[in-house]
Amino acid sequence: MRHPSVNSARAAYVSLALVVAAGAAACGPKDNDANGSSGDSTPHKGGTLTVLNSDPQTDFDPARLYTSGGGNVPSLVFRTLTTRNRADGAAGTKVVPDLATDTGRASKNATVWTYTLKTGLKYEDGTPITSADIKYGIERSFAPELSGGAPYLRDWLVGAADYQGPYKDKKGLSAIETPDDRTIVFHLNKPEGEFPFLATQTQFTPVPQAKDTGTKYEEHPVSSGPYKVVKNENDGEHLVLERNKYWSASVDDQRKAYPDKIDVQSGLDSSVINQRLSASQGTDAAAVTTDTNLGPAELAKVTGDKELAARVGTGHFGYTNYIAFNPKVKPFDNPKVRQAISYAVDRSSVINAAGGSALAEAATTFLPDQKSFGYTPYDLFPAGATGNAAKAKELLKEAGYPNGLTVTLTHDNAQNFKTSPEIATAIQDALKKAGITVKLQGLEDNNYSDTVHSVKTEPGFFLAAWGADWPSGGPFLAPIFDGRQIVKDGANFNASQLNDASVNSEIDAINKLTDLDAAAKRWGALDRKIGAQALTVPLFHPVYKRLVGKDIKNVVISDWTGVLDISQVAVK
């Protein structure tokens, strides 16, 4: 898929591109067939791993990164209180201890969370890591100079809403206590059973206050992980990481850290990345990508080539592309109109536009089709693969539009294959059969974000996408359907502006659960319940197919990120 890397991480707004932003997320495999093609598949230490990426690691400050599970490249340098389990598939959606000895101990109805650090933890300069450094790292993420992270800390920590970070407010955040060098306690303003997931984000990495250089810190952040930054050129376009000799596997059971050196080259055109990986010449034989899928054109070629097909890793990241309705705008206030569109949608042509059946799977639920999200299958307005035009026409008649109707679909002009023109035209073509004339309103990227995320300007019918901050129903459903998260004077993601007391109270009830399996089931049930209102039309979940170089071994792709985990890859 080609998009000139015009849209930067931070600009790719709507899609909530934590994924892109951090170069972090992307896929978990249902059928991971990339296992290193050479005979000896046992991974060994040594060598240089090359990473070929499209988006530069513009932010390398742990405060500014917006990641799912700590990111991929960032996670090599930043260890966090907890982290994602580095395992294939569904096992990889579990949260596991990283700097801490466990995933956190909850008390007082999950409003107080306590962590204890492992012993023997050191920075790249040999100084010990303390709980105060973790507190400081979180505090500095509140500084306006270092904005960019996820909203949860500000929303959850007691008294954090107006905090402006340690540069302006020397007193610090009283919601975080560090009774001793190894203990850190968080006080939340409401029960949050999923706090251990939040503790995987890079804001939970220790930052030694003495080494903090503010906005310049990202040039050389102090490493707590297996690698340290030895070169950062052109604002994250070229990163070179080498071993941090003070890190040891004995205090880190997640990162394998096989290669001696990691060379991250970004700002590359996506088709060039795929050409390089498929040619696998020279250093590209030991190369991977963490942000570039095979595009449809490349897939057509790869599927015909056994050697290449064996080097494709497949992953699933919790992500849903959908049509959003704003019921405050006519005629979308009429549920029958929304249902008619749900019936009329031709998912197979949408999927073709997104790259074909190998790169996208039809979605009829808002939640991604993974167990950790509490996926509960439902298809309330069955459109089949190609749309049910007859049923749609019938509903339109009931709604008072016997002669069809004309509506405007708003989309992004950026070629991101999520909210882009290709998807919009596929929908336009499908709705034509049901007597619905669709006019397209394509907006430039920034304009699109401003427009669809403001309750004042939000159109009635537009393309949207949502990605997981961590693999659970909570961060997936709450920002989109929790009535108390409607933002009147800023970026609003509750597009349907749903404020349903029963939905709100169910969200609160599930958040109290620390049993994540039980929570997942209830998220799934809630998804179905909201789905009945036809406030969105789920279109598809993306599938990530990515090539690796021919010398790459030990490809591990979790369902948390959907991309191969760099910390596991070996080149020898």
Place this chain on the structure above:
Amino acid sequence: MSEALVATQAPEASASGASGARRFWRRLRTQRAATVAAGIVALLVLVALAAPLLTTLEGQDPTTYHPSLIDSARGGVPTGSLGGISGRHWLGVEPQTGRDLFARLVYGARVSLGVAFSATVLQVVIGLVVGVAAALGGGWIDQVLSRITDIFVALPLMIMSLALLAIVPQSFPRPVLVTLVIGLISWGNIAKIVRAQTLTLKGLDYVAAARLSGWGAWRIARRELLPGLAAPVITYASILIPVNISVEAALSFLGIGVKPPTPSWGQMLTAADVWYQAAPQYLLLPAGALFVTVLALTVLGDGVRTALDPRAASRLGVGTGRTRAAVTTSTATSTATSTSTATATAAAKEESE
């Protein structure tokens, strides 16, 4: 690209009125290559105009999806041989959508040629007005207009387009907007050519004579200057048209060109380049169409120039570098011009074809 591209010739001083036009056509017709090129250009324009008719003839339209003709599991590559070429789809179908390529190509010609031609007209008109006004106005008028021209030469077209296309409301028709943006931003080079050429002409005997006999500036511009400006301007315009097609393509590449589902050659090229290996005809069709257009326009442009001014090479003692200097630097003074007018005329007499 530069104004210097147009190694301009001297004006056809007496080319005015109906006899001039007739002579022009006669001369153009005698050049075989130019005649063929003119035919091709006419055909392209005809195809663009008759796009709805042609697609009806084929029984297709440019926007309908044909999912049955593509292989979804393989990224949506057309299933038929040669990219799905058949009696129903004369040039095959588009990967990922199955839309008819013939229909998209002929409809694409409308947008691409339409945008390119009208943007060129806009550039030429602005360039002519500013260039002539600067040259004839002289003094501070010249200073102001020349600095404004400099600004528009130095402003990067891509960047300004990115900004301007985002500012204008989406309801504004996109092809018109793209045309306006290209036309209004990049007229600087042509204005420089026109100014320089006008300065040269101003110094020539017959224009000076016209001035002495009390003709007004407007009459001079219309009757004496325009014929002399025609050759370089037309040549430059024939180069600008393909450039403008490419600019439209580049804007599509950056995601700010003509909006889908409207096809344009630029958009097709942008979408098709990654398909070069899997579905080569998808790339070759718009690329080929563009190449034929450029080739025809270039040959035609050369022909028109020759027809307008067949003895160009001889008349003004070309190669003195004077006219070229004027064109390129836009700073050659009329002093330089008039000093060599005598030699030029002498040379013109001596060497005739």
Place this chain on the structure above:
Amino acid sequence: MNGFGGFLMRRTIGTLATLLAISVIVYVVFYVTPGNVAQITCGPRCSPEQVHQVAQQLHLDDPLYVRYWHFLQGLVAGQDYSTGTSVEHCSAPCLGLSYQTDQQVLSIILTRLPVSLSLVFGAMVLWLVLGVGTGVLSVWRRGRLTERVLTGLTLAGWATPVFVIGLVLMIVVCGELQLLPFPQYVKFTDDPEQWAWNLLLPWLSLALIESASFARMTRASMLETLAEDHIRTFRAYGVGERSIVGRHALRGALAPVIALNANNFGSAVGGAVLTETLFGLPGLGQELVHAVSVVDLPVVVGMVLVIGFFVVLANAVADVLYAVADRRVVLT
């Protein structure tokens, strides 16, 4: 001629005025461009309060003329800025700080300029060789098949967008034939040989596009010269065709080629956006497009100014070279 000094002075003043006007235009245009700069800078899910804090931090709430005034002040006197932990100085001429990365705009430009210059210098050599070479050949063999084929080839380059030429070249040369490594920028100072090998394809792509204009220019100028009296005299004296075309006619094409070259060089320094994007070269054009997409006004203004400076400079150089090549031209 009232002297080279006078010319220099007038040109310098003219250049400064032009650049100033450009900066005003860019400020105004990007000021009205949609996109909530504070929200983009802060992040997609920043709360309204945070967005407000960021807006204050970046002085985005100030009226346009105040912001422009600060920009001018920075240019003349430099400015102090805070990194959060310390106060740093951006010395004059300070083009300001990037909204997105808080880096000094001038240092961003200075790290990227060598890449753009490397790209354009090399491409220039190639387009001169290819363009002028084709032009000369087509004059020498005029009317024959060679001329038609050469004309066709250069026009094919002229007609094809650079992203198509570049990608196809890369797939064929690097992917299928594996004759060259996939381009990846290596600094000239690190390894000149690798620098050249890696830039070969970008150079070629850019040169293929540009060479058509040089071929046409060379051909047209040479044909004009060939029609001149002194050439007829040479012929009459029995000077060979090869010498006439190769030496005398080519000399006539020199001046316009120089001028065209200066102009193209100037606009390519910042204008090779697509080439840089396609080949992943960290040059000015690539960064500029990125800055535009995130409405990073200081970076956009700074870069457009630098690019404008090169265009204006190149045009001035063209005029001088022209005057050197042709004594009859007066510099004004």
